[in-house]
Amino acid sequence: MKKSISLGILGLFLAVSCQQKKEVSTQKEVAVSETKASPKKEEKLVMANAAEILTRKEVPILCYHNIKDFSASAGEMTKTYTVKPNLFAEQMKALSDAGYHSILPDQLYDYLVYNKALPEKPxxxxxxxxxxxxxxxxxxxxxxxxxxxxxxVMTVSINRPNYLSKEDIKTLSDSGHTIAAHTWDHHMVTKYAGEDWETQLVIPKAKLEEIIGKPINYFAYPFGLWNKEAIPEIKKSGYKMAFILSTKRDSIDPLYTIRRMIVSGTWSTPRMMEAMEATFKNTK
Incomplete structure (x- = not known):
């Protein structure tokens, strides 16, 4: 009889113990499930002001125009704005051999505005x-x-002989390159008035967005020429940054005066590398 009672108590103890373990296990599973289900808090990004942006080390930005052969008798403008194919190939190899990594405007924007990291030697x-x-x-x-x-891209030229076609532009975008605006017909922004802003900034942006199916967020000034009156219009048109050439940036709107360097067709590859380093002395 005593033995029977003892076995009964033992059985009851084991049953209670198993139930407690099951409850604990279930609680742990619920806790894990809730942890997985709980969304992570997004990091709050604080936008840098103009002064902070100007303290960031500049990224070297190269500007090419024509890539084709030209004769020794070609005019100075042709020689300046045209890089021979063999030299362009050498320059790309030299950048790679020197450890440079290409970046795109979205990365540059995040670096300048939110101090996000860039690749080594951008x-x-x-x-x-x-x-x-x-x-x-x-x-x-x-x-x-x-x-x-x-x-x-200046949209007046699309599909013309020796210019980019709509298919070229879409393929470039789909391949990971950035398509950006360069006005309708390359008139300098310092002379715009009235409907010019719509013609040169808004309509080209919409046309390019229709071609690639993505937002067009960036703009380059024809001839690199800009004035303070143009910047509010460029902002209003929906561009996040605008690119000049190697003149001084604006202290109020540095995002709309991002510096670039024209690569001259008269330079050797070592000369191009030297010019880049000299132009962007405080590069990262």
């Missing part, structure tokens, strides 16, 4: 004026080094 490779060889030669050469570029 460089931006940009193209102006919509020339066809920028796709057939430029993009093809950059692909060898996994470089991505920025193509500033």
């Amino acid at each position: 460089v931006m490779i940009t193209f102006d004026d919509t020339r066809g060889e920028q796709y057939s030669i430029g993009a093809a050469e950059m692909k060898k080094y996994n470089f991505k570029g920025v193509f500033f």
